[in-house]
Amino acid sequence: MSLNQLTVAKFGGTSVADYAAMLRCADIIKNDPTNRLVVVSASSGVTNLLVRLSQAEVDASEQQAIITQISDIQHNILAHLNDELLTHEIHQLLVELADVARQQGQDYSVKVADTILSFGEQMSSRIFAKVLQQVGVEGAYFDVRQVMKTNSLFGQAVVDLEQLKLHAQQFLAPKLTEQVIVTQGFIGQDAQGDTTTLGRGGSDYSAALLAEALSAHHLAIWTDVVGIFTTDPRITDQARSIKEISFGEAAEMATFGAKILHPATLIPAMRQNIPVFVGSSKEPEKGGTLIQQSVESKPTYRSIALRREQTLVTVKSPAMLHASGFLAKVFAVLAKHELSVDLITTSEISVAMTFDNPTGSMQALLNSNVLEELEQLCEVSVEHGLSLIAVVGNNIHRTNGVGTSIFDTLQGINVRMICQGASEHNLCFLVEEQQANEAVEKLHRNLFAH
Structure with missing residues (x-):
């Protein structure tokens, strides 16, 4: 197919938390043929476990307990897929993770910490590609480190935008005409071939950068809430979802505490004027919030x-x-x-x-x-x-x-x-x-x- 319209869809951790959640996301991709690139976070809970695993003071018994917890989360999804090759791939990743964690326990380094943190996305993206295939979508795994080139500031790596665009057009764009590509948010690779992470909000930011590099027409951020609200619904039950909002307003909201978007996410979208949709993967029928350059309503508040x-x-x-x-x-x-x-x-x-x-x-x-x-x-x-x-x-x-x-x-x-x-x-x-x-x-x- 041609790429007259390209949507980059990003799914957060709760959206890929388990098999049922992944099925809902797969249906979203299946129902809109413009969804060609999917960016996923680690399954809910996995990143927190990996953060703990990456720390210096974790002993061998705690390391094993953490890896068992991560394994349980992934295998609860794999049990529904009945794919021996994929199960073996995930098992090999867990073995590699255990080896890296042991190395970290003996000699802590921020570089190794980033390698540890990357395993969540590496597993969830492989698994989600298989879930797509199960619902009849031709989905394929792609290692984002082939295109997401960064400096070596581990934990807060800065992406080389020129290299990203060059590599994305060369290695990623041709694949998008043939199948839906599933890749990782949050991670990249430096010039030495070491894995890096983009820091807080990195998965949304990754998706926005990829959308920019591929000249996408739309970026969809799928999370666990129905769009952006007038305020935090946990503070008042009077908070309500906002249907549309300008880039300027959304940037202010993100900067000053609205957790639904990280401020950096909007920068690539604003540079290329790519509309950003925020919706709930649990309730996609309820719509969400569209963020774009100009909006019809401009209320004072x-x-x-x-x-x-x-x-x-x-x-x-x-x-x-x-x-x-x-x-x-x-x-x-x-x-x-x-x-x-x-x-x-x-x-x-x-x-x-x-x-x-x-x-x-x-x-x-x-x-x-x-x-x-x-x-x-x-x-x-x-x-x-x-x-x-x-x-x-x-x-x-x-x-x-x-x-x-x-x-x-x-x-x-x-x-x-x-x-x-x-x-x-x-x-x-x-x-x-x-x-x-x-x-x-x-x-x-x-x-x-x-």
Whole structure:
């Protein structure tokens, strides 16, 4: 067949968790002939097990227990396929995984950790190709490492876009005219032939990069929820699915905490203007959210995103008063330690900045490395236990009454920092962690009551 229309379909871990879930995904592929490239995550639960297996302190007995758990997940699917060759392939992968894990236990390395993490996708993609064949779709396994060339920054590898496009057109595109190709998200390969991983959100990002490299007409992200919601449904049962949303709005939502999409996923799609659909593989008949460059509806309020575990750093110095160069010195310190600022506000003699994920490595970096250098320049205060709330929509910076609507609703809730004006799509502020859910619920009830 010709590739007049090409859809890249990505299925997340819950979508390929077991045989029944894989069958639902196979039906989605079968029902739309434009689905020619399928990108899969590891089966649900497998990546977490592999993360544990890749760590340095895991002893031999725990290694064996983890591999047994992974084997059980895969063999529960294989039992429905009755394919000796495939069962043997998966068994060989598990044997190889055990060998690599033993090596990691003796001499830890980030390179070996990436190799360990890649096994989940290697197994799920082989198995899903067989499930497709079982429902009458000519599906074939393809090792994405043939085309997804990266640098050697293990755990957070950067893809070489030129090489990806060249190899995808050479090795992948011809196969798509003959059969449905099933490949892996999240993993790549460096110039030395070592396996790399693309980091958090890597599977969605892989699918978007492949869609871009192949000039696809559509990217479908299949997950376990019916599209993108006006806010996290776990916070309020009033949250509702959004039918369409612009790239700009979706990027703001992803950046400021909406878990359904990683911000990097949208970048390749935006570069090539490829519409992105987000839907539930469990309930494909319910539709989902279409993300594209231009949309018909442009409401003032589209959604409310929440990002927890924020750190607020305030630097203060009388030397700032009518002085130039102070901000440059502050940001030179942050750049030296590769720290990324999310929000920033300034006054005459102080600057307030937010940083993401304070309970992880970021907090340690702020405490041990950065603060001492900043304190040589100015007075520094650090606050933890904050959440960032972003009200996302359209023309927020030009719409009368936005601030009044939002902050009147938040009476009784202490707003620690406000940031507006840099984007037409959002108004952001910080609240104390314990008040975050209440703030989101109140705002949603007021802004989305109609």
